[in-house]
Amino acid sequence: xxxxxxxxxxxxxxxxxxxxxxxxxxxxxxxxxxxxxxxxxxxxxxxxxxxxxxxxxxxxxxxxxxxxxxxxxxxxxxxxxxxxxxxxxxxxxxxxxxxxxxxxxxxxxxxxx
Amino acid sequence: xxxxxxxxxxxxxxxxxxxxxxxxxxxxxxxxxxxxxxxxxxxxxxxxxxxxxxxxxxxxxxxxxxxxxxxxxxxxxxxxxxxxxxxxxxxxxxxxxxxxxxxxxxxxxxxxxxx
Numbered sequence: 001x002x003x004x005x006x007x008x009x010x011x012x013x014x015x016x017x018x019x020x021x022x023x024x025x026x027x028x029x030x031x032x033x034x035x036x037x038x039x040x041x042x043x044x045x046x047x048x049x050x051x052x053x054x055x056x057x058x059x060x061x062x063x064x065x066x067x068x069x070x071x072x073x074x075x076x077x078x079x080x081x082x083x084x085x086x087x088x089x090x091x092x093x094x095x096x097x098x099x100x101x102x103x104x105x106x107x108x109x110x111x112x113x
Numbered sequence: 114x115x116x117x118x119x120x121x122x123x124x125x126x127x128x129x130x131x132x133x134x135x136x137x138x139x140x141x142x143x144x145x146x147x148x149x150x151x152x153x154x155x156x157x158x159x160x161x162x163x164x165x166x167x168x169x170x171x172x173x174x175x176x177x178x179x180x181x182x183x184x185x186x187x188x189x190x191x192x193x194x195x196x197x198x199x200x201x202x203x204x205x206x207x208x209x210x211x212x213x214x215x216x217x218x219x220x221x222x223x224x225x226x227x228x
Binding site: 004009041043044045046049091093099100101102104105 | 117144146148154155156161163169171203205215218219220221222
């Protein structure tokens with residue numbers, strides 16, 4: 001049973017518009033949520049994170065929103081740029097001292113010029 | 114500062130052959146992890162280590178062994194490769210004191226094809 005789900009395998013957005021990537025989770029004990037970005041033939045790179053005690057975290061063009069009652073988080077990219085085209089993974093931390101993460105299946109974002 | 118490096122970048126094996134994937138990090142990170150990425154499956158944790166000399170099983174450990182003899186290195190071994198182990202393997206490390214942000218830093222990956 002997948003504890004972290006990204007139900008949209010792909011998303012296409014026009015340059016300059018907003019990109020919204022969604023993630024759902026089932027475990028209410030997750031204490032931290034992260035977004036990673038992955039280009040082809042490269043490893044994932046950390047993008048932004050949010051603690052379970054927050055509902056919003058912003059870093060430049062990237063904002064993550066957390067809705068604990070719905071067990072849902074989203075990543076907003078405004079404005080979207082062609083260089084944002086990549087696979088985005090949502091990840092959740094189980095807590096504890098190991099820093100283990102559980103990843104979603106990823107969403108491929110294509111930003112059209 | 115090279116970050117996390119992985120060797121080799123690509124390898125083809127025949128069923129039953131063995132090999133070792135090497136991960137090295139130069140950031141003095143305590144924690145290290147091995148993942149595999151398969152289409153439609155995201156990243157799944159194989160094994161991890163919270164310090165030199167310690168290892169633990171992740172979500173999909175069967176068919177793999179690991180060792181962490183030095184803090185900077187984490188080795189992933191396949192004793193008898195199977196076609197089901199065809200995948201892209203990523204190593205990651207996590208810095209000391211980052212128990213709050215949980216951030217992991219990834220290597221570039223090793224693409225393994227088992228025939």
